[in-house]
Amino acid sequence: MQDSTILSGRTAVTLTQLRRTLTRQIHSERADHVVHGVKTVITALLTWAVVAPWAPDSQPYLAVATAVLMVNASTVYQSVTKAAQSVVTRIASLVLALVTARLLGPTVGAVAVIAVIAVLAGPRRTTDDRLQVASTAVIALTATATDPMGHLLSPVLQTLTGAAVGIAVNALVLPPLYLNESDSAVRDLAHALGTLLDDMGTGLARRQLTSNAHAWLHQARNLDKRLTHAEEQVQQADESLRWNTRCVAHTRRKDTTSTGTDAFRVLRGVSIQVRGIARTLADSAHDDHTDHHLGQQFLDRYADALQLAATAVQGFVQTRPVTDTANASPRERLRTAIDGTLTWHHTMTDMIGQGRLTKPGAWHVYGSLMTDVERLLTDLDRGDMHRPSEPTPREATFNAERV
Structure with missing residues (x-):
């Protein structure tokens, strides 16, 4: 009888600790969601305010998308590395589109050349990077053929600005710790x-x-x-x-x-x-x-x-x-x-x-x-x-x- 009482007491203590742990985890997850939501809204509004005045047709969607991606990186370090990767990929794809448009124009042959170059970009680049370069270059092909420099500089500047705003907000407003x-x-x-x-x-x-x-x-x-x-x-x-x-x-x-x-x-x-x-x-x-x-x-x-x-x-x-x-x-x-x-x-x-x-x-x-x-x-x-x-x-x- 005494053993049963002791075991029941231990079980009650264990269940109480488990309930407290689960409660803390739920509250922590809710707080994390709120923080992510607030940081995302701040980042989107701030990026729009900074980029809209000089973006073509006042549509800074690329900058906002980049900033939101950076601010939702799991760590500050990842937001910086992802920003660098995004900027390099964007520049590489736009340069590829510009050169291809100059040589072949917005044709099926240009698309095929872009695909081949992206596949043979080198063993150091991952498959995702090569696919992103190719897809972005194909999308930008027509735009760079009609207005080469304007459609080369604006996406790069928007990417740089969005990345900078996203990194700043992620680093200064309750940066994530795990x-x-x-x-x-x-x-x-x-x-x-x-x-x-x-x-x-x-x-x-x-x-x-x-x-x-x-x-x-x-x-x-x-x-x-x-x-x-x-x-x-x-x-x-x-x-x-x-x-x-x-x-x-x-x-x-x-x-x-x-x-x-x-x-x-x-x-x-x-x-x-x-x-x-x-x-x-x-x-x-x-x-x-x-x-x-x-x-x-x-x-x-x-x-x-x-x-x-x-x-x-x-x-x-x-x-x-x-x-x-x-x-x-x-x-x-x-x-x-x-x-x-x-x-x-x-x-x-x-x-x-x-x-x-x-x-x-x-x-x-x-x-x-x-x-x-x-x-x-x-x-x-x-x-x-x-x-x-x-x-x-x-x-x-x-x-x-x-x-």
Whole structure:
């Protein structure tokens, strides 16, 4: 009865945390949509006001389209690179149209020449770039034939002006940051790794190796999706800090940039060891050679190690004190878990060395499992040593407001 009460309490706490997380995500998404909408409207109106007075027939549609594209780039850095790419592509296509119109006129032959030149533009240009050059050149072919210079300069100037306005608005009006998304992806990855380690430890303690080994291996292989997602989020977060005016005034910019990347690198190494453990357990569980099977005494002790490792992995990215250990900082909890697992590892190594646990035919299995745990701990230990110290109240305020 007491156990049921405890489990119900934990479930209620988990559901409450989940509801709060979902609520924060919904509010954050709505705020992002509002910001994007406001920035887009400001950019379109400002570009129209700047370009309309001198645009042909007072129609600055090209400038507005370019500006809207730049202001909706995912990062300030991308808005700059996209602007440069757009301007170069526009100039190349218009020059191509001008030269072709001078030589062949607006004919079918000119269109064919433009298509051939665009295809053979060179291996350094991507397929999308070549197609954009070709399509823009074909559209501009007739215009450049009737008024070459006027229809060459106006689109270029509109593209330059629209790009400049879009970049300025994107950089100065709440430039996008993706630090929270990166942190969330890294925490989710750590949670998945820790959960799998804990599941394996619990299963070994309950003598469920044979029945659950393949399920653990399947879960370990599915970690690749989380790894890819976390890597993409971390890269986007690092890119969002480049040339970002919201970070110029903060001295912890470099620390903020590297923390998520360093944590992901550590967890990527941990995931390799977790997958190795799952693979070794699955192979051992269904090995036809009975002398290769692991001893139950070892499995019972290895179960403890996996559960300690699970606590260490999840504690590696923990940023808030847990209610039942409010007096311990995240780093102290991590160090406790690592030290406990290291003590277990030394004890087991001595027992295996003395021949108290091993079967002669299973020495390679013991060695593989022990090596994977040792490497996992080494990755966490080294990553913890290179982590910045606990944030001061002022730094914590910045971290909370960086969205």
